[in-house]
Amino acid sequence: MHRFRIGENAATAPRRGAAEGSDRLFPALGDGGYDMARYGLTLHGVPEANYLKGAAVITARATQDLSRFDLDLSGLRVRGATVQGAKARYAREKDELLVTPAKPLNHGDTFTTVVTYDGTPRTVEDDDGSVEGWIETDDGSTALGQPSGSMTWFPGNHHPSDKATYDITVTVPKAYDVVGNGELIEEIAEEGKGGAVTRHWRTEEPMATYLANISVGHFEIDRGRTADGLPVHIATDPDEAENAEEVKRLIPGIVGWANGRFGPYPFSSTGAIVDHLPDLGYALETQTRPYFDEAPDEALLVHELAHQWFGNSVTPREWKDIWLNEGLATYAEWLWEEAHGGRTAGEVFEEFYDGTDPESEGIWSFPPAAPPGAGRVSDPPVYGRGAMAVHKVREAVGDQRFFGILRTWTREHRHGNADTGQFIALCESRSGKELTDLFDVWLHEKGKPPRTR
Template identity: 75%
Template structure:
């Protein structure tokens, strides 16, 4: 799990890093390369061992007309072993220079790995700074399910989306969710042929914006830890709407003009949903909120990019609820490994059910779902019976055990994950259930957690043995017998 280290503390640590023998007084230090992966069963090559990143400083120069990117990544990290060499995840792009602690480092490429050998080995516990200068045409990745991620061109610019591994197409780093860090992302873009500036939107808060005549520069800062797959940049033309939640949280909503009419209510819904969710899931975990509504319908998905979820087109209310709920479930409390993805998607899907329940329900075209009463039971029933369109395929594997990387975002992780959450609610009662959710987001705020920890919390808060419940609804390969 990453440690959140303030910038001032990092600077102090760099100047006072340990200099004694790491193996004890008089013992010879043993230097080893960091692992090229963190041991994730579904993504064995993703992430790297031997260090823990605290901060990324990314300075990017992007030309939309040619889709060319130049970048400098300043990566501040702490060694977790005596390091002779370490890896960074990087797909495509040409590395021009790498330095470690100000000295030129040797580097090599092996597929999606950048192998960096510092001039001097790094001691266990030493805070070190790596600078990588790179350029090229950033890649778009087509996943096994046909979806696109990475650096994706749009009709008026580009967008960078990283789940599960696309972030390594535009900056080098430790791209596994278990290593979270803070970010400064500065992007410079030339104006278009008519002299009009492009908008640049990213995570966190806009720190500075500068117009130099021929170029525009935007500097965005994320001061809370973020997994690399949630890092995001969108370049294009947007209508920007600024507002506030009832808790005085700033909201920044950017909408592509082609989606302006259909997305007219998004600027008001974002603060409303964040306020609603804060009452149920605990305090909002970040210093700003918002959304990016682009015009890229061929993408066919939305993503919970931190502080500003990204939508390929105008979203409906329930999709907004889902992606904003991820700010608690997935973004602040992030899975330790990808197999725990149901903790993101099951809880965010259940947030949709709660929204429908408390807003009176969403009437189905066939009239089966009523507009009054508690409807989460009805939604559960529809999923169980296969009546809800989103229930298709939910019994193909247990939600807590995706069989492969290609299926980590399949229906069981969403729908059956939400069904498991509902069964917990019915087993422990509303008071204990919402206490569980608020405790979960408080205990693991800005950190990583796994399924075993969630189960332990549910049992601790309820005082009940929930072994059979979780075995039936979360781990069983078979469709459970009817139990309601």
């Protein structure tokens, strides 16, 4: 992450990293003075008391000379901090942990920060009324982070532009399962009554903090492989087992189908977490293992798995570009239906335009590439009108070039960040067409476009 304030020069004396980022919708997230490389989280949980004790070992590289830097952290008590093995001063300021190393860091230095902390993690209510952060379930908890809830359970640079790899080790009473992102590296159970179990999950592909998840509870674990040999790891709450039976069959087929449409699957495993938390009201594309609050229907499963390409591997540079996640994942639903005997994508487009599809309500309230505020990033225009913009590109360039664009997009920005301008440039360069008017109408203009546009 390279965010310098206007007028500052990287060659000046060591200074504080930018306390606020450049994101228009979430300006308080992130610090511009470093790039994250790896999170090593060691957590001890007591589900019955909703208590968490943690140690975060954070590796980063300084992008300027640093006298101080900030980590996003909401709630929890900080017990200590070190930088490069030396005790560091720290202070709290709202949702920031301000860390002052014993010695300033030089531009380009790779440094390790260790933060120890404990307490009751927070559940956060967002501007749109939804909840995120650390959420208690009927038999444990889950950690959901979009857009900023991950700061309730570990300190970090909680902006999607600063991705990193992860080792997350969780110890809980042995009656509980723990499911996380990536691969289960190790599982150690203590002997005897009242013992604990420790599970170590590793994510070697870069991940934005909002996609990190640990779910603690009682799960039925199903392991398998796709036809191409990709490991599939599905965790299902027993209360959802009967309704979720189709999930096991569908995931390998959806991933195989998407490989042909969007390019090779970008991670080392796939799967799902099907929990029993129906009051939550949403699913989330947590990396490699999407989280569902109850057994999903086919369209929702397609949507969250499509996010593994659009949003998880290719992640927005800023939150205003979230339509690149949601519009493309919604369009994946339309493509799946078209390929499996349902409506064509064109027919779905027309039903959205006419307002006859129930998911089309509210899609004209603002342009999808310009959410008016933080509380609107998950509103219908980002999804439905975003998908309509994608369909207009397909109409303009033809199927062969369109799917070539999608595969190029996921290849060129694999495990990175990208923005709307880059998507538009790719569409134009691959098609040889001037598409400025199309994108202006469908992404940036207010109101419902005339049918002819």
